[in-house]
Amino acid sequence: MLNTIIIEDEKAARQNLINALMNIDANMNVVAELSSVRESIEYFSKAPEADLIFCDVQLEDGLSFEIFSKIEIRTPVIFITGYDQFVMNAFEYNGIDYLLKPVSEDELQKAIVKYRKLEKHFGNQSSLNNLVQYVSRKKTRLIVKKGLESISLRLEDIVLFFTENKIVYVVDQWGKKYLIDRNLGELEEDLDNNIFFRANRQYIVNINYIKGFKPYEKVKLQLDLAPAELNYSIIISQETAPAFRKWMYEA
Secondary structure, three states: OOOEEEEEOHHHHHHHHHHHHHHHHEEEEEEEEOOHHHHHHHHHHOOOOEEEEEEEEEEOEEEEEHHHHHHHOOOOOOEEEEEOOOOHHHOOOOOEEEEEOOOOOOHHHHHHHHHHHHHHHHOOOHHHHHHHHHHHOOOOOEEEOOOOOOEEEEEEEEEEEEEEEOOEEEEEEOEEEEEEEOHHHHHHOOOOOOOOEEEEOEEEEHHEEEEEEEEEEOOOEEEEEEEOOOOOOOEOOOHHHHHHHHHHOOO
């Protein structure tokens, strides 16, 4: 039996979701139906247990992310919403999938299968919850400096990080350069290693801005970045080249 919680402020949408879940699995057990941020915070403050949460993003009294920022919840979440602009936020708050309304039974079933595979892979609910907590800590933004101003910069807009004279710089896709009070080792720990690669001691690069690479001095590789205006010479060493090729081919 899969114990689920549904957070949805529209009664009809909530009932449609319940009906779809029951069609998928008759053993699905909805332990709670919640309709607002306030009601959800009150409910989860009592620490009730569940296996999986289905959650709308925009509720009658605000965004559901507020629930997860105020209460420590270790349950995986499948977010369901009519808007795609919140997808990056969803994976900061226990999200394991993100579905756009109207959701078909086929999409719901695939999301549940994804949950089942994660549960099976990690052996038990405790391990799965630990995974969710780890994934949710992955950042989507960084606070950088431009003069005296602190700027919230989206990771997807960052082309590379580099260090020079013990100062770490951030370069965005428009060629703007910022300062950040972190070293490359610390950044490497926080960044998604499917997206960012530590090219060498000086650079971390974003795969989405690598146009290509070519041999350099026979055994090394030289990266070609996009846009072309970003004139940075990034060399991958002979020792790192195999790992870099594997990272690129498996992306």
